[in-house]
Amino acid sequence: MRLERRASVPLALAATAPFAAILAALALAAGLILAAGVNPLTAYVEMLKGALGSRLAITEMLTRAVPLMLTGLAAAVAFRARLWNIGGEGQFYLGALAVAWVGHEMLSGLPGPVGMAVLMVVGMAAGALLLAGPAFLRLRFGVDEVVTTLLLNFVVILFVGLMIEGPLRDPLAFGWPQSVPVDGDFRLPDLVPRTRLHVGLLIALAVAGVVWLILARTVFGTEARAAGFNARAAAFAGVSLPKTIMGVALLSGGLAGLAGAIEVMGVTGTVTTTMSPGFGYAGIVVAMLAALHPAGVVAAAIFVATVFVGADAMSRATGVPSFIADVIVALALLTMLVALLFTSYRIRR
Amino acid sequence: MTVLRLDNITKRFGALTANDGVSLELAEGEILALLGENGAGKTTLMNILFGHYAADEGSVHVFGKELPPGRPRAAIEAGVGMVHQHFTLAGNLSVLDNVMLGSEPLGRLRSRRDEGRARLMALSEKFGLPVDPEAKVSKLSVGERQRVEILKALYRDARILILDEPTAVLARPEAQRLFETLRGMTGQGLSIIFISHKLNEVMAASHRVAVLRGGRKVAERKTSETTPEELAELMVGRRVTRPKREAHAVGGPILKAEGVTVEIDGKRHLDDVSFTLNRGEILGIVGVSGNGQAGLGALLSGLAAPVSGRLLLEGREIGGLGPRAFIAEGIGRIPEDRHAEGVVGELTVWENAVLERLSSPDYSRRGFVRRGEGRAHAAKLIERFDVRGADPETRIRLLSGGNMQKLILGRVLAAAPKVILANQPTRGLDEGAIAAVHAELLAARAGGAAIILISEELEEALGLSDRLQAIVGGRLSASVPAEEADPRRLGLMMAGVWEEGGHAA
Numbered sequence: 001m002r003l004e005r006r007a008s009v010p011l012a013l014a015a016t017a018p019f020a021a022i023l024a025a026l027a028l029a030a031g032l033i034l035a036a037g038v039n040p041l042t043a044y045v046e047m048l049k050g051a052l053g054s055r056l057a058i059t060e061m062l063t064r065a066v067p068l069m070l071t072g073l074a075a076a077v078a079f080r081a082r083l084w085n086i087g088g089e090g091q092f093y094l095g096a097l098a099v100a101w102v103g104h105e106m107l108s109g110l111p112g113p114v115g116m117a118v119l120m121v122v123g124m125a126a127g128a129l130l131l132a133g134p135a136f137l138r139l140r141f142g143v144d145e146v147v148t149t150l151l152l153n154f155v156v157i158l159f160v161g162l163m164i165e166g167p168l169r170d171p172l173a174f175g176w177p178q179s180v181p182v183d184g185d186f187r188l189p190d191l192v193p194r195t196r197l198h199v200g201l202l203i204a205l206a207v208a209g210v211v212w213l214i215l216a217r218t219v220f221g222t223e224a225r226a227a228g229f230n231a232r233a234a235a236f237a238g239v240s241l242p243k244t245i246m247g248v249a250l251l252s253g254g255l256a257g258l259a260g261a262i263e264v265m266g267v268t269g270t271v272t273t274t275m276s277p278g279f280g281y282a283g284i285v286v287a288m289l290a291a292l293h294p295a296g297v298v299a300a301a302i303f304v305a306t307v308f309v310g311a312d313a314m315s316r317a318t319g320v321p322s323f324i325a326d327v328i329v330a331l332a333l334l335t336m337l338v339a340l341l342f343t344s345y346r347i348r349r
Numbered sequence: 350m351t352v353l354r355l356d357n358i359t360k361r362f363g364a365l366t367a368n369d370g371v372s373l374e375l376a377e378g379e380i381l382a383l384l385g386e387n388g389a390g391k392t393t394l395m396n397i398l399f400g401h402y403a404a405d406e407g408s409v410h411v412f413g414k415e416l417p418p419g420r421p422r423a424a425i426e427a428g429v430g431m432v433h434q435h436f437t438l439a440g441n442l443s444v445l446d447n448v449m450l451g452s453e454p455l456g457r458l459r460s461r462r463d464e465g466r467a468r469l470m471a472l473s474e475k476f477g478l479p480v481d482p483e484a485k486v487s488k489l490s491v492g493e494r495q496r497v498e499i500l501k502a503l504y505r506d507a508r509i510l511i512l513d514e515p516t517a518v519l520a521r522p523e524a525q526r527l528f529e530t531l532r533g534m535t536g537q538g539l540s541i542i543f544i545s546h547k548l549n550e551v552m553a554a555s556h557r558v559a560v561l562r563g564g565r566k567v568a569e570r571k572t573s574e575t576t577p578e579e580l581a582e583l584m585v586g587r588r589v590t591r592p593k594r595e596a597h598a599v600g601g602p603i604l605k606a607e608g609v610t611v612e613i614d615g616k617r618h619l620d621d622v623s624f625t626l627n628r629g630e631i632l633g634i635v636g637v638s639g640n641g642q643a644g645l646g647a648l649l650s651g652l653a654a655p656v657s658g659r660l661l662l663e664g665r666e667i668g669g670l671g672p673r674a675f676i677a678e679g680i681g682r683i684p685e686d687r688h689a690e691g692v693v694g695e696l697t698v699w700e701n702a703v704l705e706r707l708s709s710p711d712y713s714r715r716g717f718v719r720r721g722e723g724r725a726h727a728a729k730l731i732e733r734f735d736v737r738g739a740d741p742e743t744r745i746r747l748l749s750g751g752n753m754q755k756l757i758l759g760r761v762l763a764a765a766p767k768v769i770l771a772n773q774p775t776r777g778l779d780e781g782a783i784a785a786v787h788a789e790l791l792a793a794r795a796g797g798a799a800i801i802l803i804s805e806e807l808e809e810a811l812g813l814s815d816r817l818q819a820i821v822g823g824r825l826s827a828s829v830p831a832e833e834a835d836p837r838r839l840g841l842m843m844a845g846v847w848e849e850g851g852h853a854a
Contacts, residue, residue, distance in 0.1 A: 004362075008744070217720070219713045222696075226704060229695040236650060236682070236690040237704040238672035 009343050018289060018296070021339040022303065025331035032327060036320045043314050043324075050313020051306040057313070059197035063267060065305035067092070067276070069204040070259035071283025072290060072297040073211050074127075078252035080215065080292050081228040083135065083245055087149030088256040089280025090156035091130050093271070095123035095257030096264045097160050100271045101168055103182035103264075115186040120203075120261050127257020128250040130156065135249035139242045153280065161273050170270060179271040188266040198266035205298065207255070212294035214251070224248050256280060277308070285333045291340060304329055350377045352540050353398075353429075353509055358407035360393055367393040368404070369564040375509065380531060380541045382551040382572070384584055385561035386779035388749045391544045392434075394561070395511050399431045400424040411509065430502025434513040436494050438501075440487035444480050445469060448501045472503050476534050492523040510534070512543040516550055517777060528554040546584070546779045548577040560584055585781045592788045594813055594831075595795070600628030603799045604768050609658035609668070611644040618644020620823040621658065626768065631790065631800040632828070633814030635807060636843050641823035642772070642803050643685070649770040649801060650682040651675035662768070676705050681766030683757055685773045685803070687750065691757045694746030698736075699727035701745045702760050730759035735785065751782030758789055769793060769800045775809060787813060807836055821845040 030040035051061045071088045078085035099119045107115045134148035164170075164179040188198040215221040226234040227244045235241055259279060268275050286304055290296030311325030353375040360368040367390045375381050385391045396402045398409055403419035410416070411427040424431075438447050449465045466482050473480055478496045486494060495515065502510055512531075516524040531541055531554065545551050551558055552572060560568045560583045568583045582588050604626040611619035619641050626632050636642060647653035648660065654669020661667070662678055675682065684690035692701045703712045703723045712719050712726070727741035734755045739748055748756065754774070761769060771790060775783045790813060794800055803820075804810045810817060817834050819826040819842035826847040829838070841847070 008747070217718060218716050219707045219718055220716065222700060222704075222707060222718055226693045226696060226700075230689075230693040233690050233693045234704070236652065236672060236684055237693075238651075238676055239704070240671075240673075 004346050006344055006346055013343050014291070017339040017343045018291070018300070018336060021289070021335040022332055024335040024339075025328055028331050028335070029324060029328045032324060033320055036324075038318045038320050043318050043320055046314040046317040047307070047310035049310075050317075051310035055192070056195060057309070059192050059195035061302070061305045061309045062201055063196045063198070064309050065301045066198075066200045066204045066266070067259040067263045067279040068282055068286050068301035068304055069208060069298055070262065071256050071279050072286030072301050073208060073283075073294060074252045074255035074259070075284045075287035076290060076292040076294060076297055077211060077215070077224075077255065078131075078248055079228075079287060081224040081245065081248040082231070083138075083248050083252065084146045085131055085134075085149050085249070085252050085256075086146055086284065087131060087134065087152050087253075087280070088259075088283045089276065089278065090149070090153035091127035091253045091256035092260035092263070092276055092280045093156050093160050093273075094130050095127040095260030096271045096275065097163060097168070097179065097260075098126035098257070099123045099261040099264045100179040100182055101163075103186050104168075104180040105183065107186065108183060110185075112185045115183070116188065116265065119182070119186055119265060120258055123257045123261025123264075124254035125257070127260065128254040130257070131249045131253030132246065135246055139245055157273055160271060164271060164273070168271075173270075177272065181270045182265055186265060187269060188262065196267060200262040200266040203262060207258070208294045208298050211251075211255070215294065220244070220247055256283065259283075282329065285329055288333055289336050291336075303332075307332075351375065352377050352412055353542075354410040355394070355398060356408045356410070358394060358397055358404045358409070360390075360397060360402060360404050366564050368397070370407070371561070371564070371566045372407075373559055373566065375540050375542060377540050378535045378538060379557060380535055380543065380555045382555035382558045383542055383544045383561065384546065384548075384551050384558050384580060386546055386584055386781060387751055387777075389561040389584075390564040391561055392513055395431065395513060395542070395544060398424070399429060399511065425505050425507075428506060428508035429511065430499075430505060430507025430509070431511045432495065432498045432502060432513065432515060434515075434517055436498055438486045438494055438497060441485070443483050443485055444489075444497050445482040447486055447497055448482075448504050452505060469500060469504060472500055476500075476503065476537065477530055491518045492526070495519070495527070508539060510539055510541045512541070514544055514546075516545070516547065524550065548580055548584075548780070551580065552577055562586055581780055584779075589780050589784050591784050591812060592791055594631075594791060594815075597629065597795065599630040599815060600797060600799075602626065603628050603663055604801075605659075605661040606648075607659045607661065609648065609655045609660055611648050611653050612656050613644060613647060613653055618653075618823055619648065619655075622823070622825045623658075624818060624825060624828070626799045626801055628767075628799050629794055629797045630815040631794050631802050631813050633810035633817040633831075634801065634803045634820050634825070635810045635817055635839055636805070636820035638805050641820045642805075644823065645803060645820065646685050646770065646772040649680070650684065650772075651680070672705075673708075676764070679764070679767040681761035681764060681769045681798075683754075683761055683769070683771045683774050685776075687753050687757055692745045692753060695744060697741065698731070698739050698743050698745050698748070698756065699723045699741035702727040702730055702741075702756065705760060706764070726763070730756060730763060733763075734759035734789070751778045751785075754778060754782065755785060758786060762789060762793055765796075766793075766798060769798050770803075771800055772803045773805065774802070775804075775806070783809075807839055811836070811839070817842075819843045819845075819847065 033040040033043045051057055071092060074088050075085060099122055102122045103119045107118060134145040137143040137148060138145045164177050168179045170178050170180045188200050191197045191199050191201055223239045223244050227239055227241055231241060264271060282304055286297055286300045289300035307328050308325045311322045314320060315322035351374050355371060355373040358368050358371045371394055383391045397404045400419055400421040400423060408415055411429060416427060417423050445466055448469055453460060469482055478500055480496055480500060515527060535541060555572045558570050558572055558580060559566055562584060602625050606622055606624050609619055609622045651670060651672040651674060659666055659668060667678060703726055706712055712723055724741040731739055736752045736755045738752060745753060775786050790800060802813055811834060814831050816828045816830055818828045826842050
C-alpha cells in the first residue's frame with residue numbers, strides 16, 4: 001500500500017474533507033464522553049443547543065467567533081507564505097493593550113466612527129510591529145520565527161500584566177488588575193440589541209473578503225504564494241523575498257492585532273491578562289481547519305466557537321468537563337491534517 | 350532462458366493510460382534497453398515490475414513464478430534489484446551501513462557488520478565495483494553513489510537489475526565506465542534492463558532494444574540490426590533531426606565581463622573571469638559540472654553580484670542589480686534547474702508564465718493582477734511553443750520536463766530579449782524536445798539575440814555555438830571559434846589545458 005499524489009484535487013473532495021474531519025473528531029471525542037459516563041449523543045445535542053439553540057446562544061457563539069476569524073486569517077496569511085507566525089496570542093494582547101492606552105483619553109473629542117477607525121489602525125500597527133521583529137531576525141540572521149514568535153507571547157502577556165498593574169491600571173476597578181477602559185464613544189455598537197454581539201462581526205467578515213482579494217488577486221498576494229511554495233524559483237523570477245516576507249509579517253501581525261483591538265472595543269472594554277482564552281493559538285487551528293483559505297477561516301471560526309460555547313452549556317447540563325472542547329478542537333486539527341493528506345494523495349495498492 | 354516476463358501490462362492514472370498492454374521478455378545474461386521519450390511509460394513499467402505500483406491488468410513472472418502485485422519485498426526476494434534515477438541513500442551513513450540497511454532481521458540486537466563487510470567486499474571484487482565501505486555517502490561523487498546503489502541491489506541477491514536513467518547524473522567518462530561494468534556483470538549471469546532516452550548509449554551498451562511510445566511498446570530490435578536513426582524515428586514517431594547552425598554575420602559586442610569574481614556564501618565560484626558576447630552569436634561555455642557554472646549562472650541571472658570586476662551591458666554596469674532589473678534590461682534567463690528555479694510547481698501555468706513580469710503594466714494595474722491578460726499570454730505561449738498537456742489553468746508541476754522547459758523558454762523568448770542566458774537548456778529532455786529548444790535558440794540568434802549557452806553536452810555546445818570557452822575551476826579559457834574546435838581540443842580545454850592568451854591571461 002502506498003500513497004500516490006493526485007494530479008488534481010476534485011472540488012467535491014476538497015469541500016467535503018473538512019466536514020469528514022470534524023465528524024471523525026466528534027466520533028473520537030465520543031469515546032471520552034462515554035468514559036465520563038454520558039451518552040455522547042445527548043452530550044452533542046446539549047452542545048448544539050448551547051451554541052445554536054436560542055437567539056442568545058447564537059449571538060454568544062458569533063461573538064466568540066469574531067476574534068477567531070481574525071486570528072485565523074492572521075495565521076492563514078502567514079502560513080501561506082511559509083512564515084510560521086505562532087505569535088498570534090501576543091499580537092492579540094499587544095493590539096488590545098495599545099487600543100486601551102490610546103482609546104482611554106487621547107482621542108476624546110473625535111467623532112465616534114473616526115475614533116474607532118483610528119483605534120483599529122492602532123491595534124493593527126501594534127500587532128504588525130510585534131511580528132516585524134521576528135520577521136526581520138529571520139531575514140537578517142536566519143533566526144527561526146517559530147521560536148521567537150512563540151516566546152514573545154509570554155513576554156507580551158507579562159508586559160500586559162505589568163502595564164495593567166502600573167501605568168495603565170484602572171483606578172476605579174477596586175483593585176482588580178484591569179486596564180483603563182476605552183472611551184465609551186469608541187465602543188463598537190451592538191449588532192443585535194441586548195446581546196454582546198457587536199458590529200465587529202461585520203468587520204471581520206469584510207476583512208476576510210479583503211484578505212481573500214489580496215491573496216488571490218494582487219501582485220503582492222501572488223508573489224507571497226510563489227515565495228511560500230518555492231522561494232528559490234520566486235527569487236529567480238525577481239520576487240524580492242525580504243519585501244514579500246516583511247509584507248506578509250505586517251499583514252499577519254496586523255490581523256492578530258486587529259482581533260485584540262476589536263475584542264476590547266466590542267466586548268470587554270478593558271484589557272485583562274485573561275481576556276483571551278487562547279484566541280491566538282486557536283487561530284492556528286482555525287487556519288489549518290480552513291486549509292488556509294480565507295472563506296474557510298470564517299466557517300472554521302464558527303465551528304470552533306460552536307464547540308467552545310456549546311461545551312460550556314453541555315458541561316452544565318451533563319457534567320462532562322468543558323475541557324472536552326479543547327479535546328474536540330485538537331482532534332479536529334489532527335483529523336483535518338489527515339484529511340488534507342487524503343485530498344492531495346490517494347491510496348494505491 | 351527467459352528470466353523475466355511481463356504480460357500485457359496496463360496501468361492507468363485517472364484518464365491517462367501510462368502503460369497499454371505492454372509485454373516484455375528478458376533473457377539471462379542480456380542487457381535490454383528500454384527506450385522512449387519522457388512520459389512514454391518506461392519508469393511506470395519498471396515500477397510495476399518492482400512492485401511500487403500495481404498494474405490494472407497483466408502479470409509479471411520472474412524465473413517462472415508470478416509476482417504478487419504491489420509488493421516490492423516480493424520482487425526483491427525473487428531477485429529483482431532496482432537502481433533509481435534519484436538515489437535512495439542516506440548521506441549521513443557509511444557505504445556499508447547503506448548497503449546493509451533493511452537487510453537484517455529487525456529483532457537482531459547486534460548488526461553483523463563484519464559479515465556484511467566481507468560480503469560487500471566480495472561483491473565489489475567480483476563485479477568490479479570498487480568502494481570504500483567506511484566512507485560516508487555524502488562525501489562520495491555521484492558515480493560512486495551509483496556504484497553503492499548497484500551494490501545494494503547485488504547484496505540482496507539481485508539476479509535481475511533495473512537501472513532507471515543511470516547516466517542522467519553521470520559525466521561521459523563515468524557513463525562509459527558504468528556500461529563496461531554492466532557488460533562484465535552480464536558475463537557473471539546477471540540480466541539487466543536499463544531505461545534511457547539517449548540513443549548513443551543504447552546503441553553502445555545494449556543487446557536488445559524495446560521502444561516505448563505513448564505507453565505502448567512500438568518496436569523491439571536487436572541492437573546490432575538497427576541504427577540510431579531508426580530508433581529515433583520509432584521513439585518520437587516521426588523523423589527528428591537536430592537543427593543546424595547557419596553561418597551568418599555576427600554583430601557588435603553587447604555584454605562584457607571584465608575580471609569578474611563571484612562568491613556565493615563565502616565560496617569562490619568565479620575567479621577573475623572575462624568574456625565578450627556579441628549580438629547574433631551563441632557563446633558556448635563547456636565544462637565538467639561543478640566548475641563554476643553555478644556562479645556564472647547566478648551572475649548572469651542577476652542573483653549574484655560580482656565581488657570584484659565589472660559586468661557591462663552596452664557599456665553600463667549591471668552586475669548584481671537583481672533579477673527584476675535584468676529582465677527589464679532585456680536579459681532573458683533560462684535556469685539550470687527548472688524544478689528548483691524555473692517554475693513554482695503549485696502555481697498555474699499562466700501564473701508562472703507572467704511571474705517574472707507581474708509588476709509590469711502589461712500584467713497588473715494598481716497592484717492587482719490582470720488575470721485575463723495573464724491567461725491570454727499563457728495561451729499564446731502554449732500555442733506558439735507547442736506546450737502539450739497544458740492549458741493556462743493547469744498546475745505547472747503536472748507538465749512533463751520537456752513541456753515545462755518549452756514554457757520557460759517561451760516566457761523568456763516572448764519578451765524578445767537582447768541577451769539570453771541558457772543554462773543547461775536541454776538537460777533531461779528527450780530528442781524531440783531537444784530539437785525544439787535548439788531550433789528556438791537558433792531562431793533567437795538569427796533575430797540578433799546574443800546567447801550564452803552553458804552546457805555539459807559537448808555535442809550540443811559544438812552544434813549550436815559560434816565560439817566556445819571552457820570553464821575550469823571557476824576560470825574561463827580564451828575563446829575558440831567553433832570551426833577550430835573539435836571534441837579532442839575541447840576535451841583538453843575542459844581538463845584545463847589551454848594556451849593563455851588575449852586579455853584574459
